[in-house]
Amino acid sequence: MAARVVLVAGFTQHDVADELWRASPDSVLVRHDLTALADGVVKRWVDGRLTVLELAHGCVSCTLRLDLVPLLESLDARVVVHLDPMLEPEAVCFALSGTEVRVEAVITVVDARTWLDDATGGETLDERGMKAAAEDERTVAQVVVGQAEFADALVLTEQPDAVTEAVLDRLNPLAPRQNLAKLDAGALLNDIPENARRGGFDDGFGSLLHGEPPRVPRHGVSLVCFSEKRPFHPMRLHKAVDVLLDGVVRTRGRVWVVSQPDEALWLESAGGGLRVGNLGAWPQGKSQELVVITTKDPRSITEALEAAVVTDEELALADELDFVDPFGEWHEEEV
Structure with a gap:
């Protein structure tokens, strides 16, 4: 039996992955550090044990294909995966879609102070000092919006302003939210609705209004x-x-x-x-x-x-x- 996975994504993650790990006895905690990926180096921790991987071609897809996917296929447990901030959970779930690994939930941590500015800006990952590889031309907005949109639940670093809240209501209306200061990891997972995405995809021809977001404008959104x-x-x-x-x-x-x-x-x-x-x-x-x-x-x-x-x-x-x-x-x- 392959792993049952909880993915934790976000530009700011704090100790959310640790809280989810502690809330699930006998689970495994996996972390990745891709800051040296452009040089072909990936650091990975499994329950605190460090492995340094050297890839012939340093890129996100190689990291997933050559390291994370085989690792998860080898584990028979619930695994909490603390994704590097530059990783988008949708890409990870796509890489897992042809395996027996089951995604139980995607949790994204949102920095309520900076998220909306990041989500509407044009700054690239390279300009932020977070470029994953030479050919990585993604913007910060593409990453932070994708992380929040694909999540089954959101953890917010603090109470968001009204505009950010209105945007999140329309971007991902299904995802339950908790404040980081009052995080109850078990309750957050239990609050995820039955019709949550849980790593699933549509073919591009399905409904574009996932979760029936509000149609009436609010706070200028x-x-x-x-x-x-x-x-x-x-x-x-x-x-x-x-x-x-x-x-x-x-x-x-x-x-x-x-x-x-x-x-x-x-x-x-x-x-x-x-x-x-x-x-x-x-x-x-x-x-x-x-x-x-x-x-x-x-x-x-x-x-x-x-x-x-x-x-x-x-x-x-x-x-x-x-x-x-x-x-x-x-x-x-x-x-």
């Missing part, structure tokens, strides 16, 4: 739901993307550009970081849809996206027009 059956003009969409990189915490959704009539693209942003990928062929009856969490006037987002949709005339002539398409190949941008 809005949830914009944009849906359109007509495709986007590729160049106008490329220009409109700028509106999603300023005053926006998160954008997620499926888009269709007229120059790629059969392909569904996945567009995702956090703060000033943008990713665009290819989901493959559109299922029958699906329309494009974007969900945006923003701290600015939501009308500016809706108007920009509406203006990027093709006109009736462009749609009628789509087979004859030669569109310049910056989305011709999936890509990742850091802005």
Whole structure:
């Protein structure tokens, strides 16, 4: 029987992993330190015993594939994994998805003082001194938003301000929250609802409103739901993307550009970081849809996206027009 895993993520983690470990007798505590990963060195502790690993190619995926996944497959116990701050739990769960290791919960620690500034900024991990490898161009926002969004429960370092709380309500409405000063690790795990993610994924064509977040704006935080059956003009969409990189915490959704009539693209942003990928062929009856969490006037987002949709005339002539398409190949941008 493989391990049952509780992952603890976050830029600031304090002793949350230790509390979860102590709350679960006979569990194993695993820690990773990736600060020297760019040099091919990974430090790993298992119940306090240090192992220094030297990888031929220092990268996050190699760390998961060559170390963490085999380790967890070898353990028959509950394992509390204290993830290095630069690791995103979604990537870890993806690496575990083909194994018998079961993810019981993902816990993310949120620094209530700095999280919202990080989540809406454009600073890169490299600029923060946390770059995992030479090719790591992720932004701080992409990491902290992903960590909070994918969590089954959140631990906050202190009571957040009203705006941060409103953002978290819309980013991850299902996750129970506890204050670090009053942390009850056992109760936190028990409060995770039955329909929590627990490391699971969808195929990109499922609901974008996981957990039914509030639709009514609060404290200047809005949830914009944009849906359109007509495709986007590729160049106008490329220009409109700028509106999603300023005053926006998160954008997620499926888009269709007229120059790629059969392909569904996945567009995702956090703060000033943008990713665009290819989901493959559109299922029958699906329309494009974007969900945006923003701290600015939501009308500016809706108007920009509406203006990027093709006109009736462009749609009628789509087979004859030669569109310049910056989305011709999936890509990742850091802005």
